[in-house]
Amino acid sequence: KQEVTQIPAALSVPxxxxxxxxxxxxxxxxxxxxxxxxxxxKGLTSLLLIQSSQREQTSGRLNASLDKSSGRSTLYIAASQxxxxxxYLCAVIIGSARQLTFGxxxxxxxLP
Amino acid sequence: xxxxxxxxxxxxxxxxxxxxxxxxxxxFQATTMFWYRQFxxxxxxxxxxxxxxxxxxxxxxxxxxxFLINHASLTLSTLTVTSAHPEDSSFYICSARDFGRTGSEQxxxxxxxLTVT
Numbered sequence: 001k002q003e004v005t006q007i008p009a010a011l012s013v014p015x016x017x018x019x020x021x022x023x024x025x026x027x028x029x030x031x032x033x034x035x036x037x038x039x040x041x042k043g044l045t046s047l048l049l050i051q052s053s054q055r056e057q058t059s060g061r062l063n064a065s066l067d068k069s070s071g072r073s074t075l076y077i078a079a080s081q082x083x084x085x086x087x088y089l090c091a092v093i094i095g096s097a098r099q100l101t102f103g104x105x106x107x108x109x110x111l112p
Numbered sequence: 113x114x115x116x117x118x119x120x121x122x123x124x125x126x127x128x129x130x131x132x133x134x135x136x137x138x139x140f141q142a143t144t145m146f147w148y149r150q151f152x153x154x155x156x157x158x159x160x161x162x163x164x165x166x167x168x169x170x171x172x173x174x175x176x177x178x179f180l181i182n183h184a185s186l187t188l189s190t191l192t193v194t195s196a197h198p199e200d201s202s203f204y205i206c207s208a209r210d211f212g213r214t215g216s217e218q219x220x221x222x223x224x225x226l227t228v229t
Contacts, residue, residue, distance in 0.1 A: 032217075034217070036220075041203075041223075041225070042222065042223065043118075043205055043220050043221055043222040043223040044156075044205065044220040046217070046219075046220075049217055089155060089156070091156075097144060097161050097169070098144075098209065098218075099146065099158055099161060100146070100156075100158065100207075100218060101158070102155040102156045102157075103155060104154070104155045105155050
């Protein structure tokens with residue numbers, strides 16, 4: 001059974017810092033990997049989707065990498081801002097139905 | 113494009129009653145819809161996968177007679193929580209995809225907060 005783990009569970013940084021969120025998964029047979037942002041009491045906002053054949057994707061200050069063979073992905077956030085404060089979830093896409101298996105999330109707080 | 117809505121956004125019901133949550137794809141036809149449940153400070157757990165016109169596939173541990181899923185059209189899926197109990201209080205989120213258009217990417221609704229008193 002696929003398991004997705006995110007480290008750290010919580011992170012607090014001062015504004016302006018660059019930071020890295022980690023995601024690992026146990027079964028490398030994935031189709032894609034996706035990073036989401038969730039604000040308190042809200043739904044999910046998709047940040048980046050990495051195809052299994054890709055090694056990274058970039059959007060603005062965000063860069064996500066994927067090492068499928070080692071079962072790892074990282075989300076790099078440059079020049080963090082207080083508005084980046086949220087829970088970040090990674091999910092792997094598996095199976096014929098393209099189901100998502102989510103990690104437990106990293107709760108990020110960026111202090112002004 | 114690829115917008116998914118949910119209704120209601122929050123609902124409070126009494127123990128023993130049933131509540132229906134709707135999930136709609138607004139600008140695409142969703143061949144597959146997924147229902148997730150999220151307890152406070154926990155991640156999303158997949159409850160079931162539904163394909164239009166066929167029965168839903170439930171994940172292990174999810175009672176299909178308690179969580180009734182209907183995906184009668186390409187733009188609407190409903191989740192009915194029957195005989196709700198306080199332990200069913202949770203945040204329910206749906207997602208939808210049309211493999212022909214969105215590929216494997218799912219688009220998520222804003223979620224429904226259910227509180228059972």
